[in-house]
Amino acid sequence: MLVAVRDAVGAEFPVAVKINATDRLVGGVDEAQSLALIDALEGIAVDLVDISGGTYFPGAATDAGTRTSGPPYVGFARQARRRTSIPLMLTGGVKTFEQATAIVNSGTADVVGLARSLVLDPELPTRWRRGDTTAPAFPRFDETPEGGVTAWYTERIAHLAGLRDDPVIDAVRARDDFARRERGRAERWRLTRASREPM
Numbered sequence: 001m002l003v004a005v006r007d008a009v010g011a012e013f014p015v016a017v018k019i020n021a022t023d024r025l026v027g028g029v030d031e032a033q034s035l036a037l038i039d040a041l042e043g044i045a046v047d048l049v050d051i052s053g054g055t056y057f058p059g060a061a062t063d064a065g066t067r068t069s070g071p072p073y074v075g076f077a078r079q080a081r082r083r084t085s086i087p088l089m090l091t092g093g094v095k096t097f098e099q100a101t102a103i104v105n106s107g108t109a110d111v112v113g114l115a116r117s118l119v120l121d122p123e124l125p126t127r128w129r130r131g132d133t134t135a136p137a138f139p140r141f142d143e144t145p146e147g148g149v150t151a152w153y154t155e156r157i158a159h160l161a162g163l164r165d166d167p168v169i170d171a172v173r174a175r176d177d178f179a180r181r182e183r184g185r186a187e188r189w190r191l192t193r194a195s196r197e198p199m
């Protein structure tokens with residue numbers, strides 16, 4: 001498939017591949033399989049491999065035993081670095097300027113990816129470049145229903161995109177608002193499909 005992507009976009013267009021170091025899921029992709037994937041990417045014209053991990057499926061049986069403090073995929077990225085010359089990006093758990101610079105300065109990865117930190121503070125890279133190296137304020141939730149934290153970030157993105165008025169909501173409300181939004185999207189998709197079906 002990657003070869004087909006490259007063929008479609010041509011030699012000059014950047015192609016990046018995001019992979020999971022591990023799904024942290026019983027029966028999911030593990031580190032050995034992901035390293036084999038890195039090996040398989042060598043020789044294909046890929047410009048960047050973004051290493052992250054985990055899943056955001058509510059109810060997914062995560063392997064909590066692999067959790068570490070700080071960015072969790074640093075060890076995997078170091079192994080990947082030894083195996084490939086493709087530029088690497090490392091995403092996951094980067095919350096501070098010190099963590100981000102340590103990853104790049106140590107040569108663990110060429111680029112750092114930010115997801116939740118950027119949702120919390122879209123100006124973060126600009127701020128860090130200007131010398132204000134404070135970390136974004138990560139929320140603490142009183143109650144975290146299944147899927148609630150992911151829903152909270154999703155609703156926060158919706159707010160950034162102008163799709164909801166109020167910025168911060170608790171995780172229970174986020175889960176309910178997210179579920180309502182998804183039902184609406186599913187319904188619109190269903191109606192669009194129905195209108196396109198031959199009479």
Ligand SMILES: Cc1cc2nc3c(=O)[nH]c(=O)nc-3n(C[C@H](O)[C@H](O)[C@H](O)COP(=O)(O)O)c2cc1C
Nearest residue numbers: 052053091092093094113114115116117150153154
């Ligand atoms: C609300 C939300 C939605 C996400 N959706 C996707 C997605 O569609 N595809 C994907 O590859 N990763 C997705 N991710 C995972 C992030 O890209 C990233 O790998 C992960 O959050 C770890 O980075 P972080 O610790 O900086 O948040 C999502 C993360 C969040 C919080």
